[in-house]
Amino acid sequence: MNDGVDVIIVGSGASGAAAAWSLSRDKSLRIVCFEQGSISKQSEYPSKSTDWELSRSDKSSFNPNVRKNSADYPIDDSNSPISIANFNGYGGSTILYSAHFPRFHPSDFRVRTLDNVASDWPLNYSDLAPSFNENEKMMGVAGLVGDTANPNYDSLLPPVPLGEMGREIAKSFNKKKWHWWPSYSAINTSKHKDRAPCINLGPCNIGCSQGAKGSVDVTYWPIARANGVEVLTESRVHEITLDSKGLADGVKYIDISGNECQCKAKIVIIACSGIGTPRLLLNSKSTAFPDGLLNDNGLVGRNLMLHPLAYVEGVFERDLQSSLGPHGCCLLSQEFYETRVEHDFLRGYTMQVLRGAPPIETAISGYLMRQLSIGKGHHEDFKKLFNHTAGIAIISEDLPEPNNRVELDYENKDLYGMPGIKVHYELSNNSKNILKHGIKMGKEVLTSAGAKVTSSFSPVRNSGWHLMGTVCMGTDPQKSVVNKYGQAHQVKNLFIVDSSVFVTSGAVNPVATAQAITLFACNYIRENISKLS
Amino acid sequence: MISSILNSLMPGDEDLGMPPASKIDFHAYEIKYGIEQIVVDLLSVITRISNEFFLKDFVDLNEKQKLIILKEVKLKNMRLFLTFLEHCFKAYYSDKNVLLIINAGSSPPFPKGNVLEDDDWNILMPVYERGPIYRKFNDDEYNN
Numbered sequence: 001m002n003d004g005v006d007v008i009i010v011g012s013g014a015s016g017a018a019a020a021w022s023l024s025r026d027k028s029l030r031i032v033c034f035e036q037g038s039i040s041k042q043s044e045y046p047s048k049s050t051d052w053e054l055s056r057s058d059k060s061s062f063n064p065n066v067r068k069n070s071a072d073y074p075i076d077d078s079n080s081p082i083s084i085a086n087f088n089g090y091g092g093s094t095i096l097y098s099a100h101f102p103r104f105h106p107s108d109f110r111v112r113t114l115d116n117v118a119s120d121w122p123l124n125y126s127d128l129a130p131s132f133n134e135n136e137k138m139m140g141v142a143g144l145v146g147d148t149a150n151p152n153y154d155s156l157l158p159p160v161p162l163g164e165m166g167r168e169i170a171k172s173f174n175k176k177k178w179h180w181w182p183s184y185s186a187i188n189t190s191k192h193k194d195r196a197p198c199i200n201l202g203p204c205n206i207g208c209s210q211g212a213k214g215s216v217d218v219t220y221w222p223i224a225r226a227n228g229v230e231v232l233t234e235s236r237v238h239e240i241t242l243d244s245k246g247l248a249d250g251v252k253y254i255d256i257s258g259n260e261c262q263c264k265a266k267i268v269i270i271a272c273s274g275i276g277t278p279r280l281l282l283n284s285k286s287t288a289f290p291d292g293l294l295n296d297n298g299l300v301g302r303n304l305m306l307h308p309l310a311y312v313e314g315v316f317e318r319d320l321q322s323s324l325g326p327h328g329c330c331l332l333s334q335e336f337y338e339t340r341v342e343h344d345f346l347r348g349y350t351m352q353v354l355r356g357a358p359p360i361e362t363a364i365s366g367y368l369m370r371q372l373s374i375g376k377g378h379h380e381d382f383k384k385l386f387n388h389t390a391g392i393a394i395i396s397e398d399l400p401e402p403n404n405r406v407e408l409d410y411e412n413k414d415l416y417g418m419p420g421i422k423v424h425y426e427l428s429n430n431s432k433n434i435l436k437h438g439i440k441m442g443k444e445v446l447t448s449a450g451a452k453v454t455s456s457f458s459p460v461r462n463s464g465w466h467l468m469g470t471v472c473m474g475t476d477p478q479k480s481v482v483n484k485y486g487q488a489h490q491v492k493n494l495f496i497v498d499s500s501v502f503v504t505s506g507a508v509n510p511v512a513t514a515q516a517i518t519l520f521a522c523n524y525i526r527e528n529i530s531k532l533s
Numbered sequence: 534m535i536s537s538i539l540n541s542l543m544p545g546d547e548d549l550g551m552p553p554a555s556k557i558d559f560h561a562y563e564i565k566y567g568i569e570q571i572v573v574d575l576l577s578v579i580t581r582i583s584n585e586f587f588l589k590d591f592v593d594l595n596e597k598q599k600l601i602i603l604k605e606v607k608l609k610n611m612r613l614f615l616t617f618l619e620h621c622f623k624a625y626y627s628d629k630n631v632l633l634i635i636n637a638g639s640s641p642p643f644p645k646g647n648v649l650e651d652d653d654w655n656i657l658m659p660v661y662e663r664g665p666i667y668r669k670f671n672d673d674e675y676n677n
Contacts, residue, residue: 050627050628050629050632050640051623051627052627053623053626053627054566054623054627105667105668106667106668106669106670106672107667107668107670109672110670110672114668114670124672125672126672144654144657146661148660148661148663148664148665148666148667149665149666149667150667151667159652159654161649161650161651161652162649162652163649167652167656170656170657171656173660174656174659174660177659177663179660179663179666180660181657181660182652198646199639199645199646199647200638200646200647200648200649201639201646201647202638202647210646319636321636321638323637323638324638324647324649325647325649334666334667335666337667338666338667338668339668358637359626359627359631359632359635359637360622360623360626360627362626363622363625363626364619364622364623367618367622374541374542374543374600374603374618375541375542375544375596375600376544378542378543378544378546379543379546379549379551380546380549382635383549383635386635386637387636
């Protein structure tokens with residue numbers, strides 16, 4: 001690496017992989033991706049054994065403080081009602097995600113103009129539409145064209161099956177005359193790009209042993225690597241370096257053997273997530289940026305958005321085989337996605353119908369919720385719950401608040417001494433009102449479907465998957481960190497392409513939009529590469 | 534004694550064809566997940582409380598008395614009790630035979646997966662008929 005490369009990408013997750021693939025189409029570029037974690041082997045995913053549920057509280061936990069892999073860094077989220085979820089490894093959090101793949105709506109990019117709240121994005125839905133389409137083809141996205149709550153899609157793989165439980169709930173939405181649609185899911189419902197089809201195993205979020213889930217290790221990366229992109233795993237970047245002209249000139253990293261190394265590059269792209277990216281920037285201090293790279297306006301790490309989640313669960317009398325099928329993905333409703341005058345909140349939410357809990361979760365939560373006894377009646381109680389439950393998750397649009405933020409935690413450091421992250425986050429009144437409304441509507445749907453509502457609560461603590469807003473984009477360098485191409489206002493050859501650049505959060509899972517932004521940014525980089533270094 | 538505790542928590546149910554918890558290999562689970570100390574601690578608490586209450590060891594009690602003791606353990610040492618119970622559930626409901634009986638679908642290593650019947654998407658007609666509901670506006674006006 002001493003001779004330098006053309007492009008460094010930091011992070012091999014959803015956005016890093018999309019960037020690698022996009023830029024690798026220019027075969028003249030030498031591209032290196034640094035990934036602090038290792039490669040997960042499909043053949044070793046816990047879903048290969050009957051005790052797969054146990055891995056969720058162990059090595060496949062989405063909580064880094066539980067998982068404690070060598071690649072993880074400490075995250076102190078004690079000052080937040082929502083704990084952070086992620087995965088540090090080749091493929092990033094797509095390894096453990098449920099593969100929800102909805103797009104942002106056109107209105108999400110214009111919240112200031114339409115609703116007089118937060119800020120408009122410096123780009124719009126039409127700008128991203130070609131990248132949405134391209135990304136969905138690469139990732140393999142199932143769904144149904146014609147959704148009335150979204151602009152039309154070009155094409156999608158066949159939708160994930162609703163199952164008996166899904167159909168019951170769909171009928172209930174129909175009864176209420178509310179919108180619903182089969183989930184948009186990065187799941188191969190038929191063979192796609194040499195990947196096997198989904199066979200409804202269930203536990204998508206501990207790694208798909210079938211390879212049907214569109215995690216980027218099986219979508220973008222094989223092509224990017226075949227195109228020549230080099231990936232250095234277990235190599236931890238801890239600083240972006242600048243040259244005397246104030247341009248990024250590479251990274252400092254700890255290699256797989258624990259040696260301090262440096263790699264020079266003409267362009268640096270950061271894609272480490274909404275907390276990993278600000279962590280790296282804040283740790284990259286220099287005379288030009290004494291408070292952290294690009295942090296001259298104090299915005300790096302601020303405006304953290306997490307999508308506060310509410311959960312409503314119901315139990316049906318009938319066995320609906322509800323635990324079968326992709327666990328996270330069944331159907332969604334965007335009836336209350338857009339702002340309505342009659343609501344006591346701005347913006348809105350998506351309702352996602354989830355499959356029933358698997359056996360161990362059914363037993364444990366059933367006992368804690370006093371629906372399942374120990375002793376003589378245990379099995380009878382279990383029979384009434386297992387495959388009879390349905391859950392609705394309410395994903396609320398989280399608006400940016402400067403005080404919701406991440407900062408370096410110098411008291412808790414990773415294996416090599418780089419500071420961890422401290423999260424400061426609280427729910428706004430708007431978010432609380434959204435969640436309250438969502439719970440009420442979720443209960444109505446379940447009740448109307450004939451289920452008995454057994455629990456409802458918010459915010460769900462272990463749900464901080466969607467990490468957004470901490471390095472936001474905009475046109476004004478005083479009020480934003482990067483422009484619409486993810487290009488740093490202050491360092492023109494430094495790009496940020498993950499969900500940390502989001503201006504607002506929408507009310508859907510962010511990965512489809514984050515990857516579309518990545519492809520949009522990389523088109524710009526490819527077209528302007530000679531002018532960037 | 535551990536078998537006796539497991540069976541009190543989850544006795545068999547002949548009508549449903551469910552085996553008692555002692556029929557699964559809890560010892561193997563205990564070793565695999567390193568919970569030996571939890572088991573030792575629980576046995577010690579149970580022994581002490583059953584002798585306090587009934588002047589007998591747990592295994593010598595009748596089922597009703599055993600449940601009284603388990604409830605008392607839960608009251609006096611909730612964290613230990615719940616941790617142990619959680620492990621019982623985990624061991625029991627990850628047993629291949631149990632998963633088969635409760636109809637948990639295709640069991641790992643998943644030879645064929647699970648079949649979900651095809652959907653008739655006419656079920657979406659009421660949604661279609663209502664027409665688009667997303668917010669439309671002239672975005673060109675706001676283009677940067």
